[in-house]
Amino acid sequence: MIDWNYLFKIGIALFAIVNAIGSVPVFISATDGWPDAARAHVARTIALTVFTVLTLSVFIGDRLLDFFGISVASFQVGGGILLLLIAISMMHAKQSGARQTEEEAQAAAEREAVAIVPLSIPLLAGPGAISSMIIAAERSGGFWGHLSLVAPIAVVCFLVWLILLLSAPIAHRLGTIGINVVTRLMGLILAAMAVEFMARGLGSLFPGLLS
Template sequence: MMHDMDLLELLKAALALFAIVDPVGVIPIFLMATHGFTLTQSRAAARIAALTVLGVLTIFAFAGETLLTFFGIRLAAFSVAGGLLLLLLALSMVEAHVSPQRQTQDEAVEAEEKDSVGVVPLGVPLLAGPGAITHVIVAAGALEGHTLQRGLLLLPVGLVALSVWLAFRAAPVIAKRLGKTGIHVVTRLMGLIIAAISIEMIARGLGELFPGLLT
């Protein structure tokens, strides 16, 4: 049976991961990337993007900490680095534009290839980007590393992947209802949430790296 703290960490992981991935905020990019697609092609891209998010984040939920150990990186240091990365992402979201961390110019060009658009740039790095990967690794470490508890991270990862699929399937309707301004408002709100999460990650990591620093 999971402890109350584990349940709390799992809930926090789910909410934070949804804010970081921000499937609603990525809808304008999805519409741009799938411009000229048939309905079948658009739905296929939505499905592939969701599966890419599920696969990438699942891998890092189980193997992320092992990779850190291999490279000799402490989780606390990764938490600080990830927090700084998230903060940069949050600042770009508050300004309602796509961060270079999520999509470079070259990756935007690759969106023209219909066969791979669901994987790159939509799946990686727009959705399952550095911010989401960092958060999954840190969340896995916070769950004490037990296989069962770490496996429970598949719940928020799966829910986020499902939300991506649903958001992209409904992209034309959502974009019409919210409008460009509405989507920008959602993106800015998510940016504020991510900024707060990033500060918490940095503070926690610094506290572990330098005991007594923040007391």
């Protein structure tokens, strides 16, 4: 039976991690001077790329963990720490280095494969988003549980496409202050999710902590 409440929770967390609204200024800067048709094409490519990366994380992420000999509990703690760092950066209305380095920001200015790097990976489908989907897949269990996670991924990617498509009017209406406020709120939600991930992982690694 599909747990819609759980999927809704995953969708909210994923939307906070991806933070498409906070990436609007980067998108506008990377596509500065492009015609509307080119921007629309890039927005669609970004959404499809993010969907592909996150869906693959759901279905083969656990196998990658097995290959490297990493336990899910350890990944939950590590992923939670990473999400917390991203959340702290978001609450300061800054781009985390875990999402985009200075070199990747310069690559955006060069407009070479801008839809894939850095706008899709790692700016939107970064380590935090990938980590959260691998952890969610482990909790869902089984093929149908994995398949159900495609629904929140698809919804978030649709919102990514819509937000980037409307990036110019969104940036104009929200302004720098508005975008920073949204980014901080998303960071607060993400920080709470990160603490849950770490607590669950530490509870599995050290069962005595739960008693």
